[in-house]
Amino acid sequence: MSAGTDKTKPVDHAGAAAAFVADTPHLAFHDRRLWELRQKRDGQMHVIPEWQELRSLASAIKEHTLSRLADYLEQFEAQAKARGVTVHWARNAEEHNATVLRIMREHKAKTLAKSKSMLTEECEMAPFLERHGITITETDLGERIQQLDGQAPSHIVVPAVHKLREDVARVFARTIGGDPNNADPNALAEHARVTTRPLMLDADIGMTGANFLVAETGAVVVCTNEGNADLSANIPKVHIVSAGIEKLIPRQADLGVFIRLLSRSALGSPITQYTSHFRGPRAGAEMHIILVDNGRSQRLGEEDFWPSLKCIRCGACMNTCPVYRRSGGLSYGAVYSGPIGAIINPSYDPMRYSTLPFASTLNGSCTSVCPVKINIHDQLYKWRRVIAERGLLPKNKALSLRIAGYVLASPRLYRLATGAARMAVRHLPRALLYSKLNSWGRDREVPAAPKESFAAWAARNRPVKR
Amino acid sequence: MTVALAIPCFIDAFFPEVGIASLELLERLGVDVTYPQGQTCCGQPMANNGCQGAAKGAEAHFVDLFGDFDAVVMPSGSCVHHLRDHLDAVPQTDRVKHVRAHTYELVEYLHDVLQVRDFPWAEFPHKVGLHNSCGTLRSLRTASMSEMGETPFSKPLDLLHGVRGIEVVMPARPDECCGFGGTFSVAEDAVSGRMGLDKVRDHQQAGADYIVSADTSCLMHQQGCARRAGLPLRFIHIAQILNGARA
Numbered sequence: 227m228s229a230g231t232d233k234t235k236p237v238d239h240a241g242a243a244a245a246f247v248a249d250t251p252h253l254a255f256h257d258r259r260l261w262e263l264r265q266k267r268d269g270q271m272h273v274i275p276e277w278q279e280l281r282s283l284a285s286a287i288k289e290h291t292l293s294r295l296a297d298y299l300e301q302f303e304a305q306a307k308a309r310g311v312t313v314h315w316a317r318n319a320e321e322h323n324a325t326v327l328r329i330m331r332e333h334k335a336k337t338l339a340k341s342k343s344m345l346t347e348e349c350e351m352a353p354f355l356e357r358h359g360i361t362i363t364e365t366d367l368g369e370r371i372q373q374l375d376g377q378a379p380s381h382i383v384v385p386a387v388h389k390l391r392e393d394v395a396r397v398f399a400r401t402i403g404g405d406p407n408n409a410d411p412n413a414l415a416e417h418a419r420v421t422t423r424p425l426m427l428d429a430d431i432g433m434t435g436a437n438f439l440v441a442e443t444g445a446v447v448v449c450t451n452e453g454n455a456d457l458s459a460n461i462p463k464v465h466i467v468s469a470g471i472e473k474l475i476p477r478q479a480d481l482g483v484f485i486r487l488l489s490r491s492a493l494g495s496p497i498t499q500y501t502s503h504f505r506g507p508r509a510g511a512e513m514h515i516i517l518v519d520n521g522r523s524q525r526l527g528e529e530d531f532w533p534s535l536k537c538i539r540c541g542a543c544m545n546t547c548p549v550y551r552r553s554g555g556l557s558y559g560a561v562y563s564g565p566i567g568a569i570i571n572p573s574y575d576p577m578r579y580s581t582l583p584f585a586s587t588l589n590g591s592c593t594s595v596c597p598v599k600i601n602i603h604d605q606l607y608k609w610r611r612v613i614a615e616r617g618l619l620p621k622n623k624a625l626s627l628r629i630a631g632y633v634l635a636s637p638r639l640y641r642l643a644t645g646a647a648r649m650a651v652r653h654l655p656r657a658l659l660y661s662k663l664n665s666w667g668r669d670r671e672v673p674a675a676p677k678e679s680f681a682a683w684a685a686r687n688r689p690v691k692r
Numbered sequence: 693m694t695v696a697l698a699i700p701c702f703i704d705a706f707f708p709e710v711g712i713a714s715l716e717l718l719e720r721l722g723v724d725v726t727y728p729q730g731q732t733c734c735g736q737p738m739a740n741n742g743c744q745g746a747a748k749g750a751e752a753h754f755v756d757l758f759g760d761f762d763a764v765v766m767p768s769g770s771c772v773h774h775l776r777d778h779l780d781a782v783p784q785t786d787r788v789k790h791v792r793a794h795t796y797e798l799v800e801y802l803h804d805v806l807q808v809r810d811f812p813w814a815e816f817p818h819k820v821g822l823h824n825s826c827g828t829l830r831s832l833r834t835a836s837m838s839e840m841g842e843t844p845f846s847k848p849l850d851l852l853h854g855v856r857g858i859e860v861v862m863p864a865r866p867d868e869c870c871g872f873g874g875t876f877s878v879a880e881d882a883v884s885g886r887m888g889l890d891k892v893r894d895h896q897q898a899g900a901d902y903i904v905s906a907d908t909s910c911l912m913h914q915q916g917c918a919r920r921a922g923l924p925l926r927f928i929h930i931a932q933i934l935n936g937a938r939a
Contacts, residue, residue: 244882253886261865264839271841278841546839548869552883552890585880587873587887588740589826594839607740607778614742623879627743634701634738635749637730644705651706665878669885670916673706680704680711684727688715 233578236618237560239585243553246388256388257551263384264545266494267595274486284483285599288536291441291474292526298441298474299517305444306515309506314516319349322518326351326433326466327358329514333464335360335430341448341455342366343435344382344539345468345518347561363425365454367418374401380555380563383492383541388554423457432458434504436469436515437538438484442477445505446515449488449498456502465507467515471522472535484538487597491542525573530608534569536598543592543602549585558582565592569605572613580618583609644679651675695725696761698754698795700768700908701733707908713931714767714798720813720935721806725765728757735781736774740874748781755779759787763805764795767931769828769907770874772797777831798931799834799906803847810854813936817857820933821900822848823891823914825907826869834906838867848906848930855933863894872913888917892925902926904933 247253271277291298303313316322322345330338338360346352352362352373364373368385372378375397379385386394391409398414399406402421408414426432434455438447446467448455459465475481489498507513526532544550544564555563560571560579568582583606592602613619619627633639651659652675660667697718699711711727718725734754735747754775758764766772775795782788802808824846828834835846852858871877871887878884892914895903901924905911908929915927928937 240880240882243880247882247886257890268839268841271839548871548887549880549883552886553880584741584876585883587826587869587871587876587884589869589873590830591826591837591839591867591869594830594837610740610742611744612742614744619742623741624743627738627741627746631735631738631743631746631749634733634735635753637732637753640701640732644701648705665881666916669881669920670888670913671919673912673915675706676708678708680699680708681727681729681731683708683712684715685729688727690726690729 233575236578236581237558239553239557239559239581242557242559243549243585246554246557247552252388252390253552255390256554259387260545260551263492263494264542264595267491267542267545268494270490270494270496274490280483280487281597281599284487284597285536287475287480287483288598291476292472292532292535295471295474295526298476299471301441302439302444302474303517305442306506307444309444311444311506311513311515314514316516316518316520318520322349322468322516322520323351323354325516326468327355327360329464329466330355330360330431333430335464337361337363337425337429338431338433339363339365339426339429339458339462340433341435341450341458342369342385343433343468344379344561345435345470346433347378348520349468349518351468363422363429365422365426365458366450366452367415370418370422371397374398378556378561381541381544382539382562388556426454426457427461429458429462431464431466432460432462433466433468434459436467436473437488438475438481439469439473440478440481441474443505445478445503447481448502448504449485449500450502451499453500456500459502459504460508463510464512464514465504467504467513469515469517471517471519472537488538488540491595491597492540521574528573531569531573531605533600534566534605536600537566537570538598540597542595542597546591546595547586548589548591549587553585558585565602565606566600569602569609572609576613576616577618580613583613641681648675648679693724693763694761695723695763695765696758697725697727698734698758698764698766698771699727699731700766700771702912703768703908704731706912707929710767710908710929710931713929713935713937714765717931717935718765721802721808723806726761730757734771734774735779736771737874739774739778739781744781751779751782755782755788755791758791758795762794763801764791765798765801766795767798767906767929768909769797769825769832769834770909773827773831797828797832797834797906799828799848799851800832802851802934803834808854809850811851811934811936814854814934815856815936815938816933818901818939819859819861819899820852820902820904821861821863821895821898822846822852823870823895823903823905823907823910824848824867825905825910828906829867851930851934852904858933861895861898861900863898863900865894868894870910870914872910874909877913884913885917888913889921892918892921892923896923896925900925902928904928904930906930
């Protein structure tokens, strides 16, 4: 179901999605489960009369912060340092990973317990550290399932949402023992808890991501539902925070706007079970924050694409996306999937991710649910232009669009072409009409062709007046 | 007031009855409407694939043909969305700007410009599900979006309420995209086909005998999906119902 790992070719989203669609039980569950989240989100929206004002405010705060990002980063660094935190800067994934490894080595650490962090996925940190002999334990249940299965998260909030509980039972049986036929959710959750908790308690170093960095106070804010980030941060002697530089917000007072939006947009719950504020190391412990750029400042300079940096990683765009729900996160072949992934990934590698902006009907519901008002579907449209201009469309597609453009610019050629199409539909035998070349006909019937076009009817019945 | 009827390529070639209903309806309502011959396409298929350059000829031709009219009416939401919001492959002359600002989707034109609500000649004694295309819903804003929590409104329903005997049924996911998406329907045919199937099943489960829409492109796709699945649903453009079609 994964879209392949050959990094020299464009991701085959359509192919991976077709495989996903073919597996009806998984498809139906995935669609239903995520639609349920969208409906819960709608329910939360309806009980907050100022919902749209909140979105506007959140968007404005993020825009303001991004317009003065350097200043807020320095303010954040100064505040964090003043509280005894060590702040590291990483220009890219390599620097981030090297920094983590250096901290690990300084403490002769071999084990790392970490909570969910899309940034560490983006930096491909896990394989790097594992190559250097570090054992990593994912502490979020969904991430743990994905880690045990050797798969990337398929959704940024619910990483294993593409799996049925029967799948989870089989993954556990294969990796941490247990009955492959016992798919009782409580039993599975308990089994994961019992087997993961000792690894969390014994870890040399704990790592978390960050949902928000507050410039005014130097605080790191982490939102989880399982409390796993708190264990990762509070039990080991060293807490490393991995955070993208776009996570900044100016003031503590701004935080409420985002906290009110985040979990409501993500899961349709009023707030996450835990909203933890880390403002400095515990007595006798260390706290490190790694501030990672990895392409963000470059995107900030891109006139059309900087708004994606407002993203607070709630996943609402994925839950509402009819294409995502029917293709699964892994079909995007990228760290970030769904609509937000389709506009973020191409900025890292336009060729490899050239197919993703086309994995959309441009229906626009992603833009409507985005709590920070990112113009996602406009960006999808704009990315298509960039991809076409850079010659990254598949050759046959680019050629047929050029021919179509030529034909559609000429009334005479247009009449010939549409006349021929009508003839073909009227007279071709079914076997030929529904040949392999006709991908329309794989899934649906071709419309019946009338004898004459509207233009021909109008020429007879409404002779031109002017 | 000179009004032109613009008929999208796929309606011209495959669904002439939609063009005929649109023309007759406007005439019935006293609009001095002309159908200029020589129409092709608005440029949307190329532009939506990022190929602005390839869209240029069609866009220029459209403006040539319609630049002299006071208003252009089109029975297709997605084409009007392209013309209004994306027609930028050609230099933005006053003529181009005029066309972009004065092109209306048929429902908008009836509802907002002509402000008609009654269609005394129309009777449609069937259960219908209304499909709002994403272009009409989120760009032209002819109906409220469920995900925005706004006060519900629907211009197409306002019009359909002026038709005798019609019963409108509501699917469980009224605003879900049907999966047509232009070339998406062939480039991502598996997902597109599944979305279409889910859409028509949703309408069928709501009790619809017909699916009505202001967008024939969505209907063409949904009809194809329903026929493949052997569902007995029927499909009709809103212009046909408003013009008095009985079935």
